[in-house]
Amino acid sequence: MAAPRDDWQRLARLMTVPRPLRKHLLCIIPWFLRSRILSLNMDSDIPTLLYFSQVKDDASAIKWAHATNSLEDLEDVLKDNGVHMIEADVMLRGQGTPTQSLIPVMAQYPSTDSESILEEWLDIFLKSEGKGLKLDFQSTDAVEISLQKLKDRKEKLRMPVWLHADVLQGPHGGKPKVDATRFIRTVNRLFPKCTLSLGWTTGRHTDLSQSGYTWEMVLDMYYLVRKWELEPPIVFVARANLIRNSVPQLKWLIDNTRSSVLIWNPPSDTAHGTDLVYIAYKFPPDNSYFDLNSDDLETFLKEYRHFSKEKLQHIVLQRETVMFRPEAWVKMGLHMEEHSILPSTEALVLTKSLVYIVTKSKFKPKSMIQLRGRVQFIDREQKKAVPGETGLSIYVRPTAYVDYERIVGIKVFLGVDGLMKVSGSHLEVKNFEESQRITPSSVNCFRFRVIDTGSEIIFRVNVLHECNTLESTKQEETIHAELKVPLPEDIGFEEHPFILKLEDSNRVAVFDELDTKYSISTL
Structure with a gap:
């Protein structure tokens, strides 16, 4: 030190x-x-853990006062030394009614009015020191006039200021009441020195076993951040009872935006402590906040925050053995395509056909070597699939691959339409091709395995009807489709890498399982 x-x-x-x-x-x-x-x-964009240095970089130690909308509640919370951050909700008086005015008040739906006016609330807040502020905007109409009130007091705001809105539709949620473009543009113009907090609308459901923040949802948020070139500090807010099936997606988003996550739950929700420790296991202490309305959940989290692995479900640990590992791969192709490869310790997203990834290790097929993974093709832009082209190519035994348009080797192709094909790629060998079709599911998710036995390529594919839940990580014993293609004798046995390439850019490919290994059996 x-x-x-x-x-x-x-x-x-x-x-x-x-x-x-x-x-x-x-x-x-x-x-x-x-x-x-x-x-x-220091300004209002000071990192929260820097301001509250006593928590020693553990964001779970930050305590929240939620929905502090009345002036009486605010005064009480300001006296509470155990509270670090004060959250309150902002809308216009009479929001959405014929009597709507231009006066920002502190209220949350379904309420449309309040006796607490934003200006009075802020003036009381600023009489005290040592607390951070989070304003949760309930409507687009309230954003500009409220931020102007905040801007008028910017010289006094020497603490973390979080500005939050649910700007995208999330699990069981309705249309956002705050427009993303207007919210971000107004924040950038009037009060850019803040922690920008973004979330998805959510709702209640009797069965949450299949629910979570999907890859489509986190990709929408990623591209929103990219569009506006947002920089940290950024926080994404997720609901506690929806995170069981969402940790890989959220972790991927956090890794690719250099942001943090805040897990919250309303008093009416039922959340499980094991889901919280899944977050604690995957996220470092300095970028995972918890705003919990449950003493039991807080106690559970405190007990296992740094010892979460022992409480993890077995399918979480099972996923650890097959998930994507960025350190094992290298990017090649047109490197100016900055957002074409989006890696994380949880998943890899391929978005462009101009760039591909190659294993750092090379493998000699003297014994069985296999690449296995799971891929979901996501149609973000409603483009038509090109038969035989829209999908994933896996190159085995490539001998030349500097030119992304002319990779020499064995090409194993998996199409969005269910086409499976093994063929030569720019090889001198003629008539080397086998193919078949498998019926894809509505979610376009496949688990695949490519095995090089030394004398043949075995290509196995299973169609998955869902791949967002924890249960979907279980490996199936039944093989849905299989191609066995004998290799020509003149294809050498020197060491080669594996290559993954998106063949066209009409889909985004998400890999949340991917690994290589030698095996003594093809099973």
């Missing part, structure tokens, strides 16, 4: 760098010195 004097010298240098970099670089200062930084000219 650096000496205190060295830390202060580093801090002095940090204060001279541009503000967008400063808020990230400040994290190199030890937590026990960070409170002194608050005496410097």
Whole structure:
């Protein structure tokens, strides 16, 4: 650990760098010195864990006061030393009624009015110190006028300020009441120095076993962040009783946007502690917040926050053995396609045919080597599939692959339409091709296995009717379709990698299982 004097010298240098970099670089200062930084000219975009240095970079230790909409509740919470962040809801007086006015008030649907006016609420909040602020916008109409009120007080807002809205439709949710474009544009214009908090609308359902934040939902959020070029601090908000089937999706989103997650639950929901420790197991302590309306859940989380593995369900651990590992692959092709490959420790998303991935290791087919995985093809732009082209190609024993348009080797193709084909790719061998079809499901999800036995290629595919739930990680024993293709004798036995390539860009391919291994059996 650096000496205190060295830390202060580093801090002095940090204060001279541009503000967008400063808020990230400040994290190199030890937590026990960070409170002194608050005496410097910090703004409302200060990282929350930097401001609350006493929690020692553990976001689960941040305590929330939820729906603090009345002035009486606000005054009580301001006196509570156990609360770090105060959340309140904002709409216009008479929101959605014939008497709607231009006065922002503190209220949450189904209410449409309140005696607590935003300006009065903020003035009371600012009389105290040491608390952070989160405003949850309930309507698009309330955003601009409310942020103007906030901007008028910006000199006094020397604490974390989170601005939140549910801007996309989520599990069992309705159409968002806040327009994403207007919300983000207005925040950027009037109050950009904040933690931007974004969420999905959600709803109640009697059976949540099949529910969760799907890949389509998190991809929508990713492309929203990309469109507006949003930078940290960003937080995505997810409902606790919907995260059981959503951890890989949320973790992928967090990894690819350098953001954090906040898990919340209303008092009426039933959530399970084992789902919370699944989040705790996958997310580091410094980017997973919990706003829980349950003493039991908070106690469970506190007990297992750093020892969560022992409470995980067995299918979570089973998934660990086959999930995508970015360190085992390398990107090739047109590297200017920045968003063509989106990797995470939980999944890989391929979006463009101009870029492909290659295993770092090379394999010699003297014994059986296999690549297995699970892929879901997502139609984000409502484009028609091109027969025989829209899908995934897996190249086995490639001898030339610098040119993404001319990969030389054995091509194993899986089409969105269920076409399975093994053929030569730019080989001199003629008439080397076998194919068959399998009926795809409505979700276009497949589990596949490509086995090089040394003398033949075995291509196995199973059609999955859902691939978003934890239960879908279970491996099937029955094989739905299989191709066995003898290899020509003149295809060499030197070491080669595996290559994965999206053959056209009419679909997005999501791989949440992918690994290679040697095997003594084809089973």
